[in-house]
Amino acid sequence: MREYQDDLVSVNSARLRALGVIRPEAASAVVRFGEGEDALVREVRIWHRQFRNGRGISLFLCPACGGKAQLLKLYDGRLRCRKCLMRSGVQFRIAYGTPAERLARAKRIEALKAKLSGPPLRLKPLAGLRVARRRELELSLTRALIRQRERMLEAKT
């Protein structure tokens, strides 16, 4: 079975900082991956930046490559950042699929955009129907764009 980065157990430094697990002055944090008996507990080095407005961010330092990362994932019993995982050939779902499948997704979005471009509809007989159809198309496009953005965000974090 193929594994995707999207499906791996992961921890998010921003979330852990908000929860107080990562303290802004601490050089490391004890992080739990997964739940219950199978959980893996590890001490992970943390990088911090404090902003002038008093806020700050904390990122993990990847145990494998030393790079800064907001997410660490558990793969093969080890903690890795997404870059390390990419190097190991673990892909994101968005990047996956044949080129034809990726092209089909992109084409569908383009087709919806094309249908929606053009002059605004005037109110004529049948215009009501067309307005309804246009709303449907707009909704389809919005949904397709949201799904695409979600995949991109997942791939980025």
Ligand SMILES: [Zn+2]
């Ligand atoms: Zn790494």
